Amino acid sequence: APQQVLSVHGLPQGSLGRYAQVLQEKGPPLTLEAAQSRWRSGAFTAGSSAVFNTGIGARPLWVRLALRNPGDAAVPLRLAAGATWLDQLDIYLVQDGKPVAAWPAGDERSEAHPPNPAIGYTIDLSIPPGDVELYLRADSTDPLVLPVELLTPQQAMAQERRNHYWYGFLYGVMLALAAFNLTLFADLRQRSYLYYSLYLLCLVVGNIAYTGHGYAWLWPNAPHFQRYVILGMMGLLSAVGLLFACSFLSVADHAPRLLRAVRWYIGAGLLLLASLIAFDEHLATAQSAFVYMTTFAVIMVALGTLGVVRWRAPAARHFVVAAWCGMLGASLTVLAVWGFLPYTTLSYHGLEAGVLLEAVLLARAVAYRMRVQQDATLLAERLAGTDPLTSLPNRRAFIERSAVILKLADRKQRAASVIMLDLDHFKRINDELGHDAGDRVLVAASALLQQMCRASDILARWGGEEFIILMPDTTASQAGVFAERLRVAIQEASAAWRPDGQPVTASFGIAERREGMPFNALVKAADVQLYAAKQGGRNRVCFQTRAA
Ligand SMILES: Nc1nc2c(ncn2[C@@H]2O[C@H](COP(=O)(O)OP(=O)(O)OP(=O)(O)O)[C@@H](O)[C@H]2O)c(=O)[nH]1
Numbered sequence: 001a002p003q004q005v006l007s008v009h010g011l012p013q014g015s016l017g018r019y020a021q022v023l024q025e026k027g028p029p030l031t032l033e034a035a036q037s038r039w040r041s042g043a044f045t046a047g048s049s050a051v052f053n054t055g056i057g058a059r060p061l062w063v064r065l066a067l068r069n070p071g072d073a074a075v076p077l078r079l080a081a082g083a084t085w086l087d088q089l090d091i092y093l094v095q096d097g098k099p100v101a102a103w104p105a106g107d108e109r110s111e112a113h114p115p116n117p118a119i120g121y122t123i124d125l126s127i128p129p130g131d132v133e134l135y136l137r138a139d140s141t142d143p144l145v146l147p148v149e150l151l152t153p154q155q156a157m158a159q160e161r162r163n164h165y166w167y168g169f170l171y172g173v174m175l176a177l178a179a180f181n182l183t184l185f186a187d188l189r190q191r192s193y194l195y196y197s198l199y200l201l202c203l204v205v206g207n208i209a210y211t212g213h214g215y216a217w218l219w220p221n222a223p224h225f226q227r228y229v230i231l232g233m234m235g236l237l238s239a240v241g242l243l244f245a246c247s248f249l250s251v252a253d254h255a256p257r258l259l260r261a262v263r264w265y266i267g268a269g270l271l272l273l274a275s276l277i278a279f280d281e282h283l284a285t286a287q288s289a290f291v292y293m294t295t296f297a298v299i300m301v302a303l304g305t306l307g308v309v310r311w312r313a314p315a316a317r318h319f320v321v322a323a324w325c326g327m328l329g330a331s332l333t334v335l336a337v338w339g340f341l342p343y344t345t346l347s348y349h350g351l352e353a354g355v356l357l358e359a360v361l362l363a364r365a366v367a368y369r370m371r372v373q374q375d376a377t378l379l380a381e382r383l384a385g386t387d388p389l390t391s392l393p394n395r396r397a398f399i400e401r402s403a404v405i406l407k408l409a410d411r412k413q414r415a416a417s418v419i420m421l422d423l424d425h426f427k428r429i430n431d432e433l434g435h436d437a438g439d440r441v442l443v444a445a446s447a448l449l450q451q452m453c454r455a456s457d458i459l460a461r462w463g464g465e466e467f468i469i470l471m472p473d474t475t476a477s478q479a480g481v482f483a484e485r486l487r488v489a490i491q492e493a494s495a496a497w498r499p500d501g502q503p504v505t506a507s508f509g510i511a512e513r514r515e516g517m518p519f520n521a522l523v524k525a526a527d528v529q530l531y532a533a534k535q536g537g538r539n540r541v542c543f544q545t546r547a548a
Pocket of ligand 1: 389422423424425426427428430434435436437438439442463464465534538
């Protein structure tokens, strides 16, 4: 391969794959010396992409980079190479054909050089004057991804600072959302909040493992754990994500058989991954985890789409948009790491940006769904207090509302009266004109009453063809005047209510509240007066004044 010598002053930005020469091992592992002699014999080829990315279970890769320091003082540079999950990464600095330094690294070597989270393995080099070579050998069952960057100390510092800010922000948002949803679950006891916060926690732990934060800081002495933690979290994340989707979209109500299928898929996938991990089948675990996570993303979007199109589940639209963001971001990263897309800064962080957006949008979806459910509850409560035929408050609602007014009247020593009215000979209307005609009369009478009552009065259907009105700040004689107006109005308007044009009349009984009088007693007193009105010949108003 034609060698390209890079000057340490003015190095190109980004990964230097295109300036390097590469060799994929065929037989047994090569030593540095053997690799050098392969280079001399022309076995290396020119790098064809910025980042070498040969997929899961690929053969070990050698990379050679030629550097020149034209000055006469050593130049400090930071080498950032590989991804934090690489099993083994050996880095050699060679001058005049002799190794001057070597760094063994990789997540399967606990004693080796630790990774720099989200950057890879970083080594601070001092490039002596003259020509030097860098040799790197990467070996990994996990996806073999090998970016090689050289940075000045200033660039290295800026890169680290950017990372600290970004991950502080990312994990801060995700953990806050997870904690918030956990408290929602504690209070509201709805599973979807629990699944959602677990999903967020899996995302955080998975990302901590993927970027190498975990291996660098949390479990540096557990290479076996590190070997499987990313793959295991990919499985858990997919499982919890699907549980969340099913619960959020109420798949149990809409498609119970689909729910069973999804649960089978979740269980079988987790079981497969767990057994592969138990038998230490690294390659098969890696392949299964990548397939599982890809299908997971597809199923998420499919469920969301069904939710919108078929089930019209509340907030399904929000869910679908969120799931798409997560899926696009995750696919970008998964496919890049897997070796199907170019591995770039964008594709490395795609997962993070996608899930961040997804998390925020899902939080909105969860809030929206809560509102939809609240509205439904309010509606149910209102309907429970409403008479379905006339849409007036029913007896239950009347008792509830009048209690407040009567308490107030008691405290402020104010008057309050109840009018009880009953349509006369209503049974005949039903018998002669049919039940439907009777219903229409009831609806028309309700509308008239509603129209004539004040907003502060409480009007309700007490039962059958009986209505009740509670009038605050009203004495019995004032209520009597109003009842009389109602009586006349009903008689006049009602000819239009019946197909035979006959008027409908009503009888009225009125009682005024006395101090400390219980609600039942007040209603009873009005009922006694109503009975008197019926006895007295109907179509009249009867009341008892306070003095009487
Ligand atoms: N169409 C209809 N009829 C109802 C409804 N609720 C009760 N009724 C009828 O209303 C009638 C009430 O009859 P009664 O209690 O004998 O009283 P009435 O015929 O109005 O006679 P008085 O009250 O003595 O003037 C019954 O036949 C009930 O079936 C309803 O929602 N719709």
